[in-house]
Amino acid sequence: MRFLGDKRSIGSILLTAMILIGWKGFAQKTDTLNAPPAVLPGVYADPNLTVFNGKFYIYPTTDGTTGWLSTYFTCWSSDNLVNWKNEGTIIDLPKDLSWAKVRAWAPTIAQKNGKYYFYYSADVNIGVAVADKPTGPFKDPLGKPLIKKGSVRGQVIDPMVFVDDDGAAYLYFGQGQCHVVKLNDDMISCDTTKMISFKPEGYNEGPFMIKRKGIYYLMWSEYDTRDPRYSIAYATSTSPLGPFKKAVGFPVLKGKGVVKGAGHHSVVQVPGKDEWYIAYHRFKIPGGNGYNRETCISSMKFDKDGNILPVDVFEKLKPVKLKDYKKR
Template sequence: MKVLRKVAPTVAVVLSALSSTAQIKDSLNAPSSVLPGVFADPHIAAFGDTFYLYPTTDGTEGWKSTYFTCWSSRNLKDWKNEGTILDLPKDLTWAKERAWAPAIATKNGKYYYYFSADVNIGVAVSDKPTGPFKDPLGKPLVVKGALKGQMIDPMVFIDDDGAAYLYWGQGNCNIVKLNEDMISFDASKIIVFKPAGYNEGSFVFKRNGKYYLMWSEFDTRDPRYSVAYATSDFPTGPFVKAAQNPVLKGRGVVKGAGHHSVVKVPGRDEWYIAYHRFKIPDGNGYNRETCISPMRFDKNGNILPVDVFETPVSMKKVKASKK
């Protein structure tokens, strides 16, 4: 027994040391990005039995990208490049560069693609989630300088009753209900507000009757870039910021984790968050890569902190959604 008493503390010390070493190793060895190369601001969506990613093409100082791509997957791990779906110089008459932060929604049997172009917000339409997308307006949906802050980072949420809401803006969060055509709105009905810490990249989803507004804090070139959220009983607010924030942030070798989107696996209460981080190694705010991690909730519906070192479990089959 005397020997056991001496060994037990030693074992405890060794286990503690191993645990600490594992934690250090974990923070220094991040999983690979889900897309090859540098892509940022990923919008993830599920249509039918397929997931889609719509990112910003990264890798140029000043974010000078001129085109958008689409990627598809059945299991959230293996992604197929569906090619260029919107080329600003070829497909637009009003903007040629700064192709940023797209989003997609489906209604009326069509797919509506919202995007930033030269600090305006545009919309394009297609019969398929993989495009090609065409500009139905020949002008921005939201023009540069229309409101305070930058007119960037659109996101569209479609509620259970079919009503669609557009969220956008850097510096302030702007909300407006879209008309039935999905490509127009009443500008007199725009709601402008700024949650504490809000910078850009708003995203909205609904779970168990509660509306979640998420956004990115700090600047995308800042290693502290992170994601926070607030909730409301209505899609237009008022939104109350959660006590436990941010829910997504970098750790260890992962820097600048933010500008996210969220997807629910069709037929399940299972959620994933897509986001970008500084490219590993040697990344920065102009060289970012796309990642996906599970996102979970507690029994009260609060979003739990996301582990940026956790990746999705490969899925064998996804139930097709109705949309």
């Protein structure tokens, strides 16, 4: 037992233990070979994350086919952002549409007038569907696209609808070029002659708008979704229509290590709090690619000047409760 009585030996043991503990903590922080699990089982991409009446919802693209040939959309619900329930198919293109049968991509949803308005890409057009509940059933009120392919420069895909504090709603969309148009009060029509088109530096697709403390943040995906460098950038404005000034520095979100192709996102604010979360897809781990992607969620933070801080794609998602949320 002389070893235990040797102060120098005890000190060496303690020092070694501290170093090992410190290294373990450091390794955990910088471990890019292990990522948190996806929040949805299977392959889903382009997730639109939102909150309605005290519950979170995700509306994704169904992935897993070369050329992205999905024909239907699903809805998922959660009470805590971590555990998700499949609410089933909410639109089946061959059954529910007369004008498109394939390429069901990148949906979004908005609530107004006591209704839920679901916007989506279908065969490179943008459509709209309406329901009384966020889980549907959704019906096509137009019998035709809201925005037809070929009507603007670039692909007519990736719709996002932002409803401002004054109730005005704006539709953002476009691959290769960003377009924005104010929707009419009925939420299923717009004056395309008043559409604004522009292309921020690095813009490719997936526009998404949020508003925080009077500042409008237009976010988008850069590179191609099949490219491991796929990532998210943003620009700011004092108007939902711009002009927008691109933020400099690191992207909002990009892959690292085992995480590749992280992009095409959406953002949700916890009601009543300055607390934000970003949903996005990445190449499926393991063995994924631009046609086999999975949905993830991470926290998103701002600095004191309102800049969006780089998202840590290796941070473990903690449950978020909305039990104190009051229906508005």
